[in-house]
Structure formats: structure tokens, C-alpha cells
Amino acid sequence: MSLLEIKDLNVHYGAIHAIHDVSLEVNEGEIVTLIGANGAGKTTILHTISGLHKATSGSVTLEGHDLVKTEPSRIISLGMAHVPEGRHVFAQMTVEENLEMGAFIFSKDKSGIQASMKDVYERFPRLKERRRQLAGTLSGGEQQMLAVGRALMAKPKILLMDEPSMGLSPLLVKEIFKIIEEVHKQGITILLVEQNAKMALSIADKAYVLETGRIKMSGSAKELMSNDDVRKAYLGV
Amino acid sequence: MSLFIQSIINGLNQGAVYALVALGYTMVYGIIRMINFAHSDFIMVGSYTLFYTIPLMVGAGMPAWLSVVVAVAVCVAVGVTVEAVAYKPVRNAGSMSALITALAMSLFLENLALVLFGANPKSVPEIFSLPTLKVLGIILPVKYLVTLSIGLFMMLALHIFVKKTTLGKAMRAVPEDKEASTLVGIHVNKIITTTFAIGSGLAAVAALMYCSTYPRCTTDMGTMLGIKAFIAAVLGGIGSIPGAMLGGILVGLLEILIKVYLAPGWYEAITYSILIVVLLVRPAGILGKNVGEKV
Numbered sequence: 224m225s226l227l228e229i230k231d232l233n234v235h236y237g238a239i240h241a242i243h244d245v246s247l248e249v250n251e252g253e254i255v256t257l258i259g260a261n262g263a264g265k266t267t268i269l270h271t272i273s274g275l276h277k278a279t280s281g282s283v284t285l286e287g288h289d290l291v292k293t294e295p296s297r298i299i300s301l302g303m304a305h306v307p308e309g310r311h312v313f314a315q316m317t318v319e320e321n322l323e324m325g326a327f328i329f330s331k332d333k334s335g336i337q338a339s340m341k342d343v344y345e346r347f348p349r350l351k352e353r354r355r356q357l358a359g360t361l362s363g364g365e366q367q368m369l370a371v372g373r374a375l376m377a378k379p380k381i382l383l384m385d386e387p388s389m390g391l392s393p394l395l396v397k398e399i400f401k402i403i404e405e406v407h408k409q410g411i412t413i414l415l416v417e418q419n420a421k422m423a424l425s426i427a428d429k430a431y432v433l434e435t436g437r438i439k440m441s442g443s444a445k446e447l448m449s450n451d452d453v454r455k456a457y458l459g460v
Numbered sequence: 461m462s463l464f465i466q467s468i469i470n471g472l473n474q475g476a477v478y479a480l481v482a483l484g485y486t487m488v489y490g491i492i493r494m495i496n497f498a499h500s501d502f503i504m505v506g507s508y509t510l511f512y513t514i515p516l517m518v519g520a521g522m523p524a525w526l527s528v529v530v531a532v533a534v535c536v537a538v539g540v541t542v543e544a545v546a547y548k549p550v551r552n553a554g555s556m557s558a559l560i561t562a563l564a565m566s567l568f569l570e571n572l573a574l575v576l577f578g579a580n581p582k583s584v585p586e587i588f589s590l591p592t593l594k595v596l597g598i599i600l601p602v603k604y605l606v607t608l609s610i611g612l613f614m615m616l617a618l619h620i621f622v623k624k625t626t627l628g629k630a631m632r633a634v635p636e637d638k639e640a641s642t643l644v645g646i647h648v649n650k651i652i653t654t655t656f657a658i659g660s661g662l663a664a665v666a667a668l669m670y671c672s673t674y675p676r677c678t679t680d681m682g683t684m685l686g687i688k689a690f691i692a693a694v695l696g697g698i699g700s701i702p703g704a705m706l707g708g709i710l711v712g713l714l715e716i717l718i719k720v721y722l723a724p725g726w727y728e729a730i731t732y733s734i735l736i737v738v739l740l741v742r743p744a745g746i747l748g749k750n751v752g753e754k755v
Contacts, residue, residue: 273643275642320629330626
């Protein structure tokens with residue numbers, strides 16, 4: 224059984240039909256990527272999965288739980304964390320407080336939070352150095368690390384990542400992708416949304432190509448990488 | 461000299477009440493960026509509750525101030541209900557709708573009180589039967605010390621609560637980013653309700669402090685108090701808890717000092733002129749952060 228399954232999803236923004244009959248599947252242990260141009264609807268799909276946006280029709284299930292009917296703030300307790308586009312760290316709170324908020328669902332388990340925080344600091348030593356600093360004062364790359372660290376604090380089975388490379392220098396993009404692979408090796412399933420198709424395909428198992436709200440193509444990342452249309456439109460070859 | 465000290469004592473007592481009311485404004489503003497104009501009427505509700513419950517308390521052989529427990533319960537119930545019935549439906553309708561709804565709620569509560577309690581002022585029985593000390597010509601009612609301590613304690617407790625506890629941190633996270641808050645599992649509406657409950661509870665405590673000095677309730681008693689406390693909150697930096705404390709104390713002190721030393725009839729005009737000047741220099745208030753809107 225797949226971990227996350229989307230079936231015939233339709234989403235509207237007012238009168239605009241943004242997502243048309245999208246179906247996709249993420250199996251446990253996979254890195255699945257959703258690529259597509261600006262405005263294709265990638266973020267909308269992730270927002271709908273996380274309950275930030277209401278679906279018009281279709282279903283989103285996580286291990287059999289119907290996410291469309293789940294109160295959005297409860298979704299994280301089902302084992303899914305979301306690293307939003309543009310990081311969305313709590314800028315006026317310290318790095319450490321941001322991480323604590325990531326573990327909000329475990330707020331009674333203080334020692335558990337300490338242990339998770341230690342793990343995050345080991346993975347991102349930079350965050351440890353800056354743990355008393357306000358998150359808003361971090362650089363873009365550090366904020367992205369914090370956003371990932373905050374999501375990891377909830378000990379998710381699956382991590383949704385929305386454009387983690389956005390606005391970062393090429394060197395940092397590489398670092399972020401290395402982090403994604405490491406997180407994946409740790410046993411966390413990943414659904415990655417990216418405009419940087421080349422990087423995304425290089426680490427993914429499976430990929431979906433989204434165009435104006437519809438799934439245009441899907442297949443293994445290897446297949447898509449050698450597909451002529453994909454190469455022309457997304458890889459610039 | 462003794463006049464000066466006396467004025468400071470009176471000013472601090474007055475300022476503590478303003479500060480506690482200002483806290484209510486600031487907390488709600490801090491979380492949903494809305495000025496809850498009905499907050500001042502929660503104090504009126506609290507005062508009438510005290511008026512009606514103190515005789516019962518005393519009759520049952522309990523100290524009068526214990527009535528504040530009932531007042532807190534009533535104010536929390538009123539505050540949470542107002543939020544759920546009036547504010548929640550317009551939460552996404554823009555700040556102007558929220559503002560008008562808050563004004564409407566304020567008028568509604570005042571007029572409802574007029575119907576329920578009548579237009580005649582009610583005299584609140586004595587809350588603290590404590591002696592008044594006289595030292596070197598300075599009059600120091602011990603109840604001033606009590607209200608000042610209650611005020612300081614509430615402010616400090618609230619400050620620590622918001623800084624240190626998980627719930628308090630969630631209360632800071634929500635106004636910063638509702639989406640990210642939801643994603644980490646914070647139920648935004650519950651946090652807003654909690655904020656209203658705390659703010660309204662503070663109004664009941666403010667009512668206790670106010671009535672111990674001015675033992676009279678009228679249905680529009682909240683109006684002036686509310687305006688002054690609101691100004692105090694803006695002066696200190698709205699959204700900031702220490703700012704509300706500072707603003708409240710400053711307004712209280714300024715009022716009394718101007719009343720005593722400059723012009724008794726003009727104290728409000730002069731106080732607020734000073735405030736306007738302060739806000740011209742520091743638009744975000746004394747302790748407020750001038751955060752540019754992120755585009």
C-alpha cells in the first residue's frame with residue numbers, strides 16, 4: 224500500500240480551476256518529485272495535502288487516513304510534516320523556539336524534545352551556533368535548514384518539501400539536496416516539489432510532471448530524465 | 461516633596477489599572493491584529509459582577525475580594541462568546557470589518573447593561589478593608605499597595621507565560637505565520653480563543669483594581685478607561701506586553717502629575733498632547749518594533 228495517495232484531485236481558487244484530476248502515489252521509502260513551471264500548481268497540491276487549501280473533489284489519504292476530512296493542525300500528528308515554500312520560519316522567535324514549535328505536538332514530552340533537538344543540532348551545527356538568534360536574522364540557507372529542522376522535530380514518516388532550493392546560491396542548492404538525501408537515508412519518505420528539475424530528478428525515484436494543473440507525464444526519474452520533451456522543457460538541454 | 465511622593469503613589473495606582481487594561485488590548489492585538497474595543501466593556505461587566513457578588517460573598521462569610529473569581533469566570537465567558545459569535549465570522553473579512561464589529565460589540569454590551577442593570581450608578585461595596593497609613597503627611601492606603609502588587613504580579617506572570625511556556629510560544633507563533641503554525645500542529649482558532657479568555661480574565665482583575673479605588677459602576681464606565689488604556693498600549697508599543705505595562709504606568713503618572721502641578725482642568729489635553737509628540741517621534745511606540753511589512 225502506498226503511504227500517500229492522491230486520487231482525482233480537483234482544486235479551485237475562487238472561479239479558477241487550478242488542479243485538474245491529479246492522481247499520484249508516494250510509496251514508503253521513496254523520494255518522489257513533482258516538477259513543473261511556475262504556476263503549474265505544485266504548491267497548491269502540497270497545500271491541499273496539508274489541509275491549508277480545501278479540495279473541491281478527490282481524495283488525499285495518508286496510510287488510510289482521509290486528510291481532506293482531517294483538521295489541518297492534526298495532520299502532522301499522523302506523521303506528515305511540510306516544509307513550506309519560502310521557508311516560513313517564525314522570524315521573531317529564536318532558532319531554538321522555532322525548533323520547539325516544530326515539536327508542538329510532543330509538547331508534553333520535554334526530554335523527547337531535547338533529544339530531537341540534539342539530533343537536529345548534530346545535523347545542522349550552524350543552527351546550534353545560532354540557537355539564541357532570531358530566525359529572521361539568519362541567511363536564506365540557514366533559514367532553509369531551520370525549516371527542515373523544524374519539520375524533523377515532529378519525527379515525520381513523510382516530509383513534503385516545497386521548493387527548498389528557491390533563492391539559494393548554487394553551492395547551497397547542492398548542500399540542501401545533500402541534506403534531503405541524508406534525511407531520506409534516515410528512513411523518511413519524501414515528496415519534493417521543485418523548479419530545479421535537474422537536481423530533483425537526480426535524487427528522486429519517481430517523478431510527476433505538472434503542467435497547468437494537470438499531470439502531463441509520470442514515471443521513474445531515470446525515464447523522465449532521458450525523455451526528450453522533459454529534457455527540452457525542464458532540463459534546458 | 462510630600463506632595464510629589466503622594467502624586468507618584470496615586471499615579472502608580474492609577475497607572476497599574478491602565479496597564480492591566482492595556483494588556484488586554486495588546487494581547488488581542490498581538491495575535492489577531494485587531495483592536496478589541498469591547499475590551500473596556502468587559503471591565504464594566506466585571507465591575508457589575510463584583511457589585512452583585514460581593515454582598516453574597518460577604519454574606520457567606522468569605523472575603524469580598526474572592527468575588528474576583530466569579531468576575532473572572534463571567535468575563536472569560538463573555539469574552540470567549542463575543543469572539544466566537546461576533547469576531548470569528550469576520551476574521552478574514554479585512555481589518556475594517558473587524559474594527560466596526562468591535563465597536564458594535566462595545567455599544568451592544570453597554571446598552572445590554574443599561575437594560576439589565578439600569579441607568580443609576582451602583583456603588584460597589586468595599587473590596588479590601590485595609591487601613592490607610594499616614595507617614596510624614598503622605599497618605600498611603602494599603603489597598604493601593606495591594607492593587608499595585610496584583611497588577612505587577614499579573615504582568616510579570618503573563619510575560620513569563622508568553623516567553624517560556626509552549627502555549628505562550630504558540631501564541632507568539634500564530635500572529636507571525638498562521639500557515640506555518642497550522643503546519644506544526646497549532647490549532648490557530650484554539651489559540652485565538654485562549655488569548656481572548658486570558659485578555660477577558662485580565663479585564664476582571666482590572667475591574668477589581670479599579671473598583672477598589674473608585675467604587676462605582678456605570679454602564680459606560682469602560683469608555684474613558686478603555687480609551688486611556690488603549691492609548692497607553694499604543695504609547696508603549698501595541699502588541700508588546702512590557703510596552704503595555706510601561707505605557708499604562710506612564711499615562712497614569714503623567715495624568716496625576718499634570719493634574720497636581722500644571723493645570724487640573726487640562727490634564728487630559730496635556731497628557732495626550734505629550735503622547736502625540738511621542739508617537740510622532742516613535743510611531744511604533746516606546747517598546748514597539750517598527751517591523752516593515754514583508755512583501
